[in-house]
Amino acid sequence: xxxxxxxxxxxxxxxxxxxxxxxxxxxxxxxxxxxxxxxxxxxxxxxxxxxxxxxxxxxxxxxxxxxxxxxxxxxxxxxxxxxxxxxxxxxxxxxxxxxxxxxxxxxxxxxxxxxxxxxxxxxxxxxxxxxxxxxxxxxxxxxxxxxxxxxxxxxxxxxxxxxxxxxxxxxxxxxxxxxxxxxxxxxxxxxxxxxxxxxxxxxxxxxxxxxxxxxxxxxxxxxxxxxxxxxxxxxxxxxxxxxxxxxxxxxxxxxxxxxxxxx
DNA sequence: AACCATGCCAACCGCTGTAGA
DNA sequence: GTCTACAGCGGTTGGCATGGT
Numbered sequence: 001x002x003x004x005x006x007x008x009x010x011x012x013x014x015x016x017x018x019x020x021x022x023x024x025x026x027x028x029x030x031x032x033x034x035x036x037x038x039x040x041x042x043x044x045x046x047x048x049x050x051x052x053x054x055x056x057x058x059x060x061x062x063x064x065x066x067x068x069x070x071x072x073x074x075x076x077x078x079x080x081x082x083x084x085x086x087x088x089x090x091x092x093x094x095x096x097x098x099x100x101x102x103x104x105x106x107x108x109x110x111x112x113x114x115x116x117x118x119x120x121x122x123x124x125x126x127x128x129x130x131x132x133x134x135x136x137x138x139x140x141x142x143x144x145x146x147x148x149x150x151x152x153x154x155x156x157x158x159x160x161x162x163x164x165x166x167x168x169x170x171x172x173x174x175x176x177x178x179x180x181x182x183x184x185x186x187x188x189x190x191x192x193x194x195x196x197x198x199x200x201x202x203x204x205x206x207x208x209x210x211x212x213x214x215x216x217x218x219x220x221x222x223x224x225x226x227x228x229x230x231x232x233x234x235x236x237x238x239x240x241x242x243x244x245x246x247x248x249x250x251x252x253x254x255x256x257x258x259x260x261x262x263x
Numbered sequence: 264a265a266c267c268a269t270g271c272c273a274a275c276c277g278c279t280g281t282a283g284a
Numbered sequence: 285g286t287c288t289a290c291a292g293c294g295g296t297t298g299g300c301a302t303g304g305t
Contacts, residue, residue: 016273016299038290054291055274090293105294106272 013047017056021046025053026061059102066098070107078104078112083126 013021028044034057037050046053070078074096081092089101089108096104108123116123 014275036290049275051276051291052274058292059273087294101293102273110271 012041012049012052014052017060021048022056022061025057029057029061055102059100062100064098065100070099070111074099075112075115078108079116079126082108082112082123 017025024044024046025040025048028040028046032043037054039050040046040053041048041050044053048056077096078092081095085091087105089105093099093101093104113123116126117129120129121127122129
């Protein structure tokens, strides 16, 4: 049995919003707040689908939106975040105050992709175009988390993945952090994971000479290591269960996903 | 001026995840 | 455990604006 449609399509407007509709929606939300999008159109006297109202509000009418061109700093931040998160536009938007996921997605597709391509960088993989050797040595990898029954221990994925995997990892990490009052992450109404202090700064470092598995050729690594166990992530002495040292020594940069922020 | 190609962006569509019954 | 309703997300589309011929 299929799901019922979100609204009665035959009696809803589609297409561009009029000034009057915008005013009605804005006035209603200012008076009653966001939420219950399904019933909002009727209550606000709008012949629109609830989803449409939500989109219009979030992407256009919200008062805290920053309109206008993206700054160079925003450009670079988007690129950096995209290299980490992939097409997780809502996550990226969460790091850019006043910008919406739709806006960033459009901006990526129309500007940044071209910008990266002109720089000789593949916008999908963030690797150099036409440079197989370089590409093989620029790694953006995330560890898909898998908690064993001993604690927060993570498995290393064989190949680089995007943050879909990392986002999944957060969920698993959380299982442990929630039980620790010093590392509790916020759970927004039981839905979205919220961690307030994400540091997504990456660093590009020379190869580690301590690691025999690292090629001795010049190499650029951009490695976001997500797989620290709880003790290591706390900066505590290694526990008996700690397997962090098994990460091939590629801890050239550390991404602390305890602090990733989700909308 | 007319036509066409391209770029941009608001809006839509379909899907997923989650809460609650 | 299953089903339904709902919110939210990412991909795609459609229409307008702009520039080139």
